[in-house]
Amino acid sequence: MAHTTPAGPAVSAGPAPAGRSKRRAGTGRRWLEIAVFAGPALIVFVTFVIVPVILAAVYSFFNWNGLTPLERFIGFDNYIEAFNDPDFLQAIGNNFTIVIASILIQGPLAIAAALLLNRKLRGRAFIRAAIFVPYVLAEVIAGLSWNLLLSPNGFVNALLEMVGLEEWAQPWLANPDIALWVMFWILTWKYLGFAILIMLAGLQGVPEELHEAAAIDGAGWWKAQWYVTLPLLGPTIRIWVFLSIIGSLQLFDMVWVTTRGGPLNATNTMAVYMIVNGQTRPGYGSAIAVILFLISLTVALVYQRLAMRRDLGGAITRGVR
Amino acid sequence: MNRLTSRGLIAGLAASALALGLVGCSPAPAPAPTDSAAPTTAAPEQxxxxxxxxxxxxxxxxxxxxxxxxxxxxxxxxxxxxxxxxxxxxxxxxxxxxxxxxxxxxxxxxxxxxxxxxxxxxxxxxxxxxxxxxxxxxxxxxxxxxxxxxxxxxxxxxxxxGITGIWYNKDLFTQAGIASTPKTLTELADAVTKLKAIDVAPIAVGAKDKWPAGHWWYQFALNTCSVQTLQTAIPALNFDDPCWIEAGTKLQEWMATEPFQEGFLATSAQQGADSSAGMVANGKAAMEFMGAWNSGQIGSLTPDGKVPAFLGWFPFPSIPGTAGDPTITMGGxxxxxxxxxxxxxxxxxxxxxxxxxxxxxxxxxxxxxxxxxxxxxxxxxxxxxAIAAGLAGSSYVQLWLDSALGPEFGNPLNDAIVNLMGGKGTPEDIVKALKDTAAKL
Incomplete structure (x- = not known):
């Protein structure tokens, strides 16, 4: 950026030395501006993000209960232990199940809903609001509500009994065979609104003329969506998939509020496992944090490289320099 | 430990909140180490x-x-x-x-x-x-x-x-036709059957919080192991005695009677009406095995905020077929x-x-x-x-095992116990969790 300085005054034919000093003053001022604007944020970022990340990496090499001084260096033992613990492996598996299920189920649902809501429709504003409300609710409130709704004596079972489906009634969050899918349902309920909102925003960027052109060419509504809208929605879908992956990998609050990783580990995630174990064994918990960080980073980088290269390419890499 | 446990909800945020808290609210004046040996007549030090x-x-x-x-x-x-x-x-x-x-x-x-x-x-x-x-x-x-x-x-x-014992609903016991409080595990199983017949959850346990489930295994271990084993094994962290595995076997047999409420794996101990304490408070469950603080906890979950009149307490029954002495109690x-x-x-x-x-x-x-x-x-x-009397009559009080063993043991031990109660683990897995943790210290 620094190269592209317009440097208006330098063009005027003033005495050379003065021009140079003026230019130097300009650069100095630019640096001052950068320091003033970026400095506070940078200090906070370094203190509360970079330093803790480095500290976590250091702690992860120690056998440490959080009370004694850091003196029992054990190399990679915490990492080896983590990857030998079936509970942790199950937690990783649960995370990736949520990742894949989110993309395969929430994605198409959100696109379909957005296409529908983008049309002129009676009660559209109401439907949009209703779909978006869960996303606005605080995670803890949503979690506690679902906990009550799904408890053995809760609303859902009462409703099933009322309509004569009592054999379907069950302790939804206490049954290890289905708990993960019940959790996925809660997450879908909570986050589908966000996905739809993003897709709707993406749809606003699809020019109306293209639809007109398609219509003139004889394409029906379905064909127009398939050949015109969806390809143009591509960048939006790709950025939503990215956000969804990262959110699923770091899933914590909803699980913590509803099941705390249970029953029998069925809904455990890496972040929940980290908190549970890190409370009494911060060294081990730090190792989990580092693993979670590396997994998220790798997935994010690979995804950006493979899927989002086109989207980011034009924006950052070329335009600025 | 675990007293008044509950909202672990924001445990994740606690660390960062604390980091800020320590910066934000450092104490007003430093508590100056008073080296003055004897109190002087001069102006008192602040x-x-x-x-x-x-x-x-x-x-x-x-x-x-x-x-x-x-x-x-x-x-x-x-x-x-x-x-x-x-x-x-x-x-x-x-x-x-x-x-x-x-x-x-x-x-x-x-x-x-x-x-x-x-x-x-x-x-x-x-x-x-x-x-x-x-x-x-x-x-x-x-x-x-x-x-x-x-x-x-x-x-x-x-x-x-205080010592941990069984809190129960006297009205439900009468309704179910249970004449006296159970003295043996067999009598407790009989009470469970009778309570099921009147359509209430016989015993509530907050297994989502893990430690309330853990207490059941601790109590069984108290009965299968001798006092001498308890006194030597815990400080030495040596769990080779077969009594530790037997505790799990006995607990498995007990689980076969299905004494707990439906969905006990997802029940918390103290949060709200659906917690195990809440179920006792609102009459949905007849019993809960809990520490001495439970009457206050149950009281706080009733509509009027008072300890219900129906609440009673009796010590944990003896377990037939074990060497256990019923005067050995568990508490903290x-x-x-x-x-x-x-x-x-x-x-x-x-x-x-x-x-x-x-x-x-x-x-x-x-x-x-x-x-x-x-x-x-x-x-x-x-x-x-009644609890104070039970404490006074105890020949030996074993500290809750997670407290006795130390902070590192709580999670792995209680996890293994919940797994066994949920049908996913074996008695051997519990002992393995103990040994593995001891080896890592």
């Missing part, structure tokens, strides 16, 4: 003591606040900042981090949990040795003070100590310790907190069983009196 406890609700909070004010009145120049924190945050986040930060960040007088918990803090050198300055108190308390002793030195003074308590660099007046304050006067108020309010024997007569609550 000292601020920071006092951390887990009482976030009345009546206990009021008792600690009043004790702080009374102590200030009798000790001019002393100011006490009394703060109650949620139990798990206090135990697992606030105290460990404040102790590590040291200096002004550390509280002067704070809650200390018994057994392995106090050992971990004492071995790290954070606690003041109270053996000499509090010798009179310790002598008066006798065996109750032992769980806060590490290698012959007393590091904290208990203010409550809470105490107060003093930070290593705290001024001497902090030791005085800790002693005042467990004095006859404060303990009598503690007992009269029904907050729990006082550790000070002089205050036992102030108990008015019938259930607490």
């Amino acid at each position: 000292v601020t003591l920071r006092f951390w406890h887990n009482a976030t609700a009345e009546p206990l909070k009021g008792i600690w606040d009043k004790a702080s004010r009374d102590f200030e009145a009798s000790h001019p120049g002393v100011t006490i900042e009394s703060t109650g924190y949620q139990n798990e945050e206090l135990q697992r986040t606030l105290i460990p981090q404040a102790l590590q930060a040291g200096g002004d960040a550390a509280p002067d007088v704070f809650m200390v949990w018994p057994g392995g918990e106090v050992r971990a803090q004492a071995e790290a050198g954070y606690l003041k040795d109270l053996t000499a300055p509090a010798a009179d108190t310790i002598a008066k308390f006798g065996g109750v003070a032992k769980p806060w002793e590490v290698d012959g030195k007393q590091y904290a003074l208990p203010f409550t100590f 308590g809470d105490g107060f310790g003093v930070y290593k660099d705290a001024p001497d007046v902090a030791v005085e304050f800790a002693q005042y907190l467990v004095s006859d006067e404060v303990q009598a108020a503690f007992a009269a309010a029904g907050s729990g069983i006082p550790a000070n024997p002089a205050a036992a007569s102030s108990l008015t609550d019938e259930n607490l009196k």
